[in-house]
Amino acid sequence: MSQRDLEGWTIAFDLDGTLVDSAPDLIGTLNRLLVAEGLPPRPLEAARHLVGHGAMALLKDGFAEAGAEWNDEGGKVLFDAFIADYIANIAVDTRPFPSCVEVLDRLSARGATLCVATNKRTDLSLALLDALELTNRFAAIVGPDAVSAKKPDGAHIREAVLKAGGDPAKAIMVGDSTTDTGAAANAPVPCILVSFGYSDVPMAQMGGDITIDHYDEFEDALDKLIA
Structure with missing residues (x-):
């Protein structure tokens, strides 16, 4: 060449x-929010496919897979919490x-x-x-x-x-x-x-x-x- x-x-x-x-940091943020809502965290390997479509999609799909119902009013609060946590932990792993x-x-x-x-x-x-x-x-x-x-x-x-x-x-x-x-x-x-x-x-x-x-x-x- x-x-x-x-x-x-x-x-x-x-x-x-x-x-x-x-994925480790994105799923880490998702799991902290799930636990705070009394829901089970998602294993990393089982949740890797959730990554790549944007933060809101990750949040919605992650909560759905954890068995939670989604509503847009509460979703806005969760989204803001997701962004704040993720920014604080954006390059840990x-x-x-x-x-x-x-x-x-x-x-x-x-x-x-x-x-x-x-x-x-x-x-x-x-x-x-x-x-x-x-x-x-x-x-x-x-x-x-x-x-x-x-x-x-x-x-x-x-x-x-x-x-x-x-x-x-x-x-x-x-x-x-x-x-x-x-x-x-x-x-x-x-x-x-x-x-x-x-x-x-x-x-x-x-x-x-x-x-x-x-x-x-x-x-x-x-x-x-x-x-």
């Missing part, structure tokens, strides 16, 4: 379940997936523009990436509040790429869920799917162009897509 062979390409990454393993940071640095060295297109609120995404010292690796970090329509609408990817200064015609999405593969198809852009994320949909039904099991496989997958 040439030294700057990715010049002009923009790679958009999902956040939770794609760049970082944030959350870490980038193995080899992720090294891959990001190599992609930048090859000339690629990197951005984040996530259904996590922009302020929470920035807080997490700041805590992990990853923010400066991305030209734009774009949550659902910063776009006209969130994933799986393709507008989320297109607008994130534009905010990063890139061209949506030369963009690739990286994600771990049907929300990501759907957004990529609707953009339309190619999609690299990671198998180590939070979706409970079988890999064969996920869509995407190439699936990787570890970030060590990422650059080979990317080069195949571009070729």
Whole structure:
């Protein structure tokens, strides 16, 4: 490969379940709220699939799986409590997936523009990436509040790429869920799917162009897509 062979390409990454393993802290916050309401906590492995669709969805689905009825009036109070607890514990156990940071640095060295297109609120995404010292690796970090329509609408990817200064015609999405593969198809852009994320949909039904099991496989997958 040439030294700057990715010049002009923009790679958009999902956040939770794609760049970082944030489930321990998100489920930790959920469990503290469940216990405070007299409900049983959810085991981490049984609740990982709840992550990736935004805080309100995590809260609603988590309470439903714990056997609680949801009402919107009480839900607003719970949501505010969830956000406050999560911000206070945003990077206790959350870490980038193995080899992720090294891959990001190599992609930048090859000339690629990197951005984040996530259904996590922009302020929470920035807080997490700041805590992990990853923010400066991305030209734009774009949550659902910063776009006209969130994933799986393709507008989320297109607008994130534009905010990063890139061209949506030369963009690739990286994600771990049907929300990501759907957004990529609707953009339309190619999609690299990671198998180590939070979706409970079988890999064969996920869509995407190439699936990787570890970030060590990422650059080979990317080069195949571009070729």
